[in-house]
Amino acid sequence: MAGLIRAGDTPVSDGEVELTAAGPFGDADRAAVYRAIATRRDIRSEFLPDPIDPAALARLLDAAHHAPSVGFMQPWNFLLLRSIETRARVHAAFVRANAEAADLFGDAKQALYRQLKLEGILKAPLNICVTCDRARGGTVLGRTHNAEMDLYSTVCAVQNLWLAARAEGIGVGWVSIYHEPELRKILEIPAGIAIVAYLCVGHVARQHAEPELAAKGWRQRLPLEDLVFEERWGQRQG
Numbered sequence: 001m002a003g004l005i006r007a008g009d010t011p012v013s014d015g016e017v018e019l020t021a022a023g024p025f026g027d028a029d030r031a032a033v034y035r036a037i038a039t040r041r042d043i044r045s046e047f048l049p050d051p052i053d054p055a056a057l058a059r060l061l062d063a064a065h066h067a068p069s070v071g072f073m074q075p076w077n078f079l080l081l082r083s084i085e086t087r088a089r090v091h092a093a094f095v096r097a098n099a100e101a102a103d104l105f106g107d108a109k110q111a112l113y114r115q116l117k118l119e120g121i122l123k124a125p126l127n128i129c130v131t132c133d134r135a136r137g138g139t140v141l142g143r144t145h146n147a148e149m150d151l152y153s154t155v156c157a158v159q160n161l162w163l164a165a166r167a168e169g170i171g172v173g174w175v176s177i178y179h180e181p182e183l184r185k186i187l188e189i190p191a192g193i194a195i196v197a198y199l200c201v202g203h204v205a206r207q208h209a210e211p212e213l214a215a216k217g218w219r220q221r222l223p224l225e226d227l228v229f230e231e232r233w234g235q236r237q238g
């Protein structure tokens with residue numbers, strides 16, 4: 001295979017399958033990718049009521065569907081929830097679980113927790129439940145020894161959607177405060193299908209400049225250098 005990848009856009013062949021150019025993006029495109037990453041936010045309160053343009057939604061779903069997946073399993077489904085009745089039931093499940101959650105934090109944090117807005121289920125015009133079909137594709141290449149890889153693949157799809165949404169001016173908020181069996185029942189999700197993400201989705205005009213939890217004093221971004229090890233767990237360069 002050596003020597004097959006050439007600069008430029010002309011596809012070349014390794015004799016079996018086509019290869020295409022994989023050099024760096026131009027400056028503006030590269031900056032746009034990093035800008036989407038840096039300015040992606042978890043949105044809770046800033047959703048506008050405007051319905052999502054169907055073409056934009058199709059692009060978001062297509063971005064999600066182009067995520068990497070173990071053995072190309074593509075285990076995801078996207079359950080689009082627009083009905084206010086359905087979302088009200090999910091919201092009620094959130095409210096119940098959120099009251100329990102508040103009690104789990106110590107006195108110092110509990111008051112702040114209760115002030116945080118942790119979902120936009122009713123404010124966002126669209127909710128998306130992203131699921132993982134744990135049996136899709138039978139025995140899956142790359143999952144033979146690590147069964148959770150289908151779940152990780154589905155999270156990759158969520159991240160693709162989230163970043164594409166940022167580029168479209170569409171906000172996404174991930175809600176994970178609910179009892180899974182309750183959500184499963186409301187959405188009639190069968191056994192064998194895992195719920196990976198519940199997302200609130202809608203247009204936004206403004207958003208927090210930094211993670212809302214950091215701005216509100218809940219928790220700050222960790223220094224990256226503390227998280228990077230060399231060669232062995234816990235070993236830092238030096």
Ligand SMILES: Cc1cc2c(cc1C)N(C[C@H](O)[C@H](O)[C@H](O)COP(=O)(O)O)c1[nH]c(=O)[nH]c(=O)c1N2
Nearest residue numbers: 040041042044117118119174175176177211212213
């Ligand atoms: C798996 C998972 C689950 C949740 C979240 C995220 C992820 C990845 N986040 C959003 C989370 O609070 C947020 O990503 C961080 O605070 C960082 O902020 P930005 O996403 O950078 O704005 C989140 N936020 C929230 O308000 N309610 C929630 O239940 C959850 N649940």
